Amino acid sequence: MKKTIIITGGAGFIGSHVVRLFVNKYPEYRIVNVDALTYAGNLENLRDVEAADNYIFEKADILHTDDLERIFSTYQPDGIIHLAAESHVDRSILSPLDFVYTNVVGTVNLLNAAKKLWGSTLYPQPSTFPRFYHVSTDEVYGALGETGLFTEETPYSPNSPYSASKASSDHFVRAYGETYHLPVIITNCSNNYGSHHFPEKLIPLFINNIIHKKPLPVYGDGLYTRDWLFVKDHAAAIDLVFHKGNNLATYNIGGFNEWKNIDLVKLLCKLMDEKLGNVKGTSEKLIAYIKDRPGHDRRYAIDASKINKELGWKPSVTFEEGLAQTIDWYLENTEWLKNVTSGEYTKYYDLQYTKR
Numbered sequence: 001m002k003k004t005i006i007i008t009g010g011a012g013f014i015g016s017h018v019v020r021l022f023v024n025k026y027p028e029y030r031i032v033n034v035d036a037l038t039y040a041g042n043l044e045n046l047r048d049v050e051a052a053d054n055y056i057f058e059k060a061d062i063l064h065t066d067d068l069e070r071i072f073s074t075y076q077p078d079g080i081i082h083l084a085a086e087s088h089v090d091r092s093i094l095s096p097l098d099f100v101y102t103n104v105v106g107t108v109n110l111l112n113a114a115k116k117l118w119g120s121t122l123y124p125q126p127s128t129f130p131r132f133y134h135v136s137t138d139e140v141y142g143a144l145g146e147t148g149l150f151t152e153e154t155p156y157s158p159n160s161p162y163s164a165s166k167a168s169s170d171h172f173v174r175a176y177g178e179t180y181h182l183p184v185i186i187t188n189c190s191n192n193y194g195s196h197h198f199p200e201k202l203i204p205l206f207i208n209n210i211i212h213k214k215p216l217p218v219y220g221d222g223l224y225t226r227d228w229l230f231v232k233d234h235a236a237a238i239d240l241v242f243h244k245g246n247n248l249a250t251y252n253i254g255g256f257n258e259w260k261n262i263d264l265v266k267l268l269c270k271l272m273d274e275k276l277g278n279v280k281g282t283s284e285k286l287i288a289y290i291k292d293r294p295g296h297d298r299r300y301a302i303d304a305s306k307i308n309k310e311l312g313w314k315p316s317v318t319f320e321e322g323l324a325q326t327i328d329w330y331l332e333n334t335e336w337l338k339n340v341t342s343g344e345y346t347k348y349y350d351l352q353y354t355k356r
C-alpha cells in the first residue's frame with residue numbers, strides 16, 4: 001500500500017517546493033496537498049505536478065474541523081508535513097488574531113485530527129511513519145546581538161505576533177508529543193528565498209519594485225541581519241528530517257549566510273542592473289529609508305551543526321548562485337508577479353504602506 005502524506009500549505013512559497021520534491025522523488029507516496037488558498041496560496045505554483053498520479057489537492061481551511069475530519073478519514077495519512085500558516089510579520093502587526101487562529105488553533109486542530117487517527121501509541125525510534133512534522137521558524141528565539149547563534153537549546157523569546165504564534169504552535173506540537181505520545185518533530189529555519197516567493201517579503205518585493213522602478217522601502221537604519229537559505233535547500237532538509245529525524249527532536253536549519261539588509265539590497269540592485277542592462281547604480285537610487293517595523297528583531301543567525309552532524313545536511317548552492325537563479329525566475333515569470341499583485345492583494349498592500 002502506498003504511504004499517504006498530507007502536506008498543508010502546499011500552494012504557498014515553501015510548501016510548493018516541498019510538494020514538488022515529494023511528488024517527483026517519491027512515486028510510491030500519495031501526496032495530498034491541503035490548502036485554503038489564502039492570498040498567499042496559488043495553484044499556479046504547482047502547474048508542473050498537478051497532473052501527477054500521486055498528487056491530490058484538497059482545498060480546505062485548517063480552522064474547519066469538519067473538513068479536517070473528512071480529509072483524515074478519507075486519506076488516513078501516514079505522515080503530515082505542516083506548513084500552512086500566516087507567514088508575514090508585517091501583517092501580524094496589523095492583524096494578530098489571524099495569526100492566532102491559523103497558526104495556533106489551526107495547528108491544534110491538525111494535532112487533534114492526527115491523535116484521533118493514530119491514537120496515543122508509543123512508537124519506536126527511529127521510525128518515519130506515522131509522523132507529524134511541524135515546519136517552524138528561527139524567529140521563535142527572538143533577537144541576537146552582534147555575536148552568537150541560535151542553537152536548539154536557545155530559549156524561546158518571540159517578539160512579533162507572528163513569532164509568538166509560531167512559538168505557541170511549537171509548544172503545542174511538543175506538548176502533544178509528551179502528553180499523547182504523538183510522533184512529532186519540529187524544525188526551525190531561517191529566512192528562505194527563491195522562486196514563487198510572495199512579493200510582500202524583502203527579496204521578491206524589491207525585485208518586483210526594481211522591475212517597476214518603484215521605491216525600495218528599507219526599514220529603519222537597514223542594519224538588521226538575516227541568515228538567508230535557498231528554498232530548495234530547505235525542502236531538501238525537510239525531506240531528510242521527515243525520513244531520518246527522531247521523534248520529539250528539533251533541528252535548526254540555516255544558510256550559514258548572514259547579510260545586513262542594506263548590503264543585500266545593494267547586491268540585489270547591482271545584479272538587477274546587470275540583468276536588465278541598466279546603467280550601473282540605477283536601481284540603488286530607488287532605495288528609500290522608511291519608518292522601522294515595530295519590534296523589529298536586530299539579528300537572526302542559525303547554528304545548523306546538529307542537522308549537519310546527525311543527518312549530513314548542508315546547503316547545496318551559494319548565495320550568489322541562488323540569488324541569480326531567483327532573479328532569473330522572476331524576470332521569466334512577470335505574468336505570475338502581475339497576477340499575484342493585482343486585485344485584493346493590491347488593496348492590502350497600499351493600506352500597509354499608507355499606515356506608516
Ligand code: NAD
Pocket residue numbers: 008009010011012013014015034035036037038039040041042060061062063082083084085086087088102106135136137138166188189190191192193198
Ligand atoms: P506562505 O505564506 O507563502 O504560504 C502559506 C500557505 O498556507 C499558503 O498556501 C496559504 O494558502 C496556506 N494557508 C494559510 N492559512 C491557511 C489555513 N487556515 N488553512 C489552510 N491553508 C492555509 O508561507 P511560506 O513562506 O511558504 O511558509 C511556510 C511555512 O514555513 C510557515 O509555517 C512558516 O512559518 C514557515 N517558515 C517560513 C520561512 C520563510 O522564510 N518563508 C522560514 C522559516 C519557516
Ligand code: DAU
Pocket residue numbers: 087088089090136137138139189190191192200201202203205217218219220224225226261293300
Ligand atoms: O526568519 C524566518 C522568517 O523569515 C519566516 O519565519 C517568516 O515567515 C518570513 O517572512 C521571514 O521573516 P522576516 O520578517 O525576516 O522577512 P521579511 O522578508 O519580511 O523581512 C526581511 C528583513 O527585511 C527584515 O529585517 C525586515 C526588512 N524589510 C522587509 C520588508 C518587507 C525591509 O527593510 N523592507 C521591507 O519592505
